[in-house]
Amino acid sequence: MRWRVAFWFLLPAFLLYTVFTVYPLLSALTDSLWQWEGTARGGFAGAGNFTSLFTTFPLNRQLGPAFWHTMAFFAGTMLVQNTFGLLVAVLLVELPVARRFLRTVYTVPYLIGGLVVGYLWSLLLSPTFGPLNAGLDAVGLGSLARPWLGDPATALPVVILVNAWQYIGFPVLLFGAALAGLPPEYGEAARVDGANAGQRFFRVTLPLMLPAIGVVSILTFIGSMNTFELVYSLEGAQGNQPTGPGGATDVLGLIFYRVAFQEGGTNAIGQSSALAALLFLFTFGIAVVANRVVRRREASLT
């Protein structure tokens, strides 16, 4: 292939990607180092924007809780969605009847998108007209009915459950693909040696699945750091709508939006860029380190 042809083949993709994806992310990093007055760049701020994240009211009061909510979101999702997803994937391997149909059913909520899912569940969980409380009432469990999304005690767990309802198809499909790729000899050998189903799962299948579990964990982590639509539609941008839980569901993705477009004040660009830089380094750093660990384990397995 001649140089000139290769150049023209590559150029459009290179330009589009560089201008609209790479350049904005790099400028967010450099913008964080300057003081801003609206859209006009002022003096060099150094670490000023970063320290102001932790000293300006109300941000200093919101950032810490939002960080822990995001970590709880990640931990809860791992525990509920990915553990259950693994169980379902294993069951689907062992139980062949209607396997494809079930897999399709589990994947449908994933397609719908965070915003629609959030609005749908905000109606289903509504304290006054919501079908869920009505259903509890109908089966005699009316005492369990509560304002699920407005009660600070239940709001975050409910958001995690709704998210798991939406994304369960993702671990089911990924783990399913990984399980299908496992060499059957190991399981057979363990069976011949007299291992029961539980032993075969925990001693043979699970260790072989570690790379896939690692990949799912990393993607879940990145997803948790980006959570925004679901909380926005379930609880509103402020998380304190009349029926809201008063900040009990503030996550980092939501705080970033508020700093950039609602509460940032004149230095919104500086402050939100500093927050973006921190989020980026944290997410990317953890993802890269975790990826290394997973790959090392993978190498030691083979």
Add this chain to the structure above:
Amino acid sequence: MRGWRVAGYLLLWSYAAVAVAPLIVMVIDSLRPNTEVLSRPLALPTTVDFSSYATAWTQASFSTYVRNSVLVTVGAVALDVAVSLPASYVLGRFRFRGSGVLIAYFLAGLMLPIRLGILPIFYLLGSMNLVDSRLGLVLVYAASGIPFSVFIMSAFFRGLPRELEEAARIDGAGEFRVFARVMAPLVKPAIATVVVFRFVPLWNDFFFPLVLLRTTDRYTLPVGLTQFFGEFQTNWSALFAGLVIATVPLVVLFLVATKQIVEGLTAGMGR
């Protein structure tokens, strides 16, 4: 052993019910008059009533939102594929100085949280007069899809046999002809995976239009929905109808392209 199987099937089918029940409630309540929905949230329809769809479609301008979503999503996916296909061809089939770096440069985008660049994107589009513009959204979306498209399509190009390309060259076809007539048609399955798998997140995306669009006439479905949920707060039947309208295209897509969706979700897992 048998008891274990029964318990397993029971679990799988109960969860299937949990997965679809909310969607069934959504469809059923969209077909019941609002007074009924509010008085008895969980009930079967006494008569089937499509008037809520008419309300959402005309009064709440869902016709506009759907048209905008189709324009933006189709435009972005088409542009993404149009630029990624030739680039993937070069990156997948030719080695040259710097090709490794270029591949890494494109694939790094798979890990980049593009949303964090929203403010620079906003001002960049502003300088091009493309804020509150569907074209601006198309450009951002197409660019954000390039890493995934290059990832999928270059892997596919890499796997094609050399002979076809060489036969075409011997017949005197030029580089562009070899690409367009011989190679590109062979990667149709990869193109299908990219199209389906990029369509879903773009159709659902809320963050970028929330920030970049200002005029109701240009709203895509997700931003339209927020507006709608504010305006029609008490008309639950219409709210459910709106959610159904936003969902149907994706369900249809899923039913015709399950294979591509599963492949896209599990891309890179089969190593």
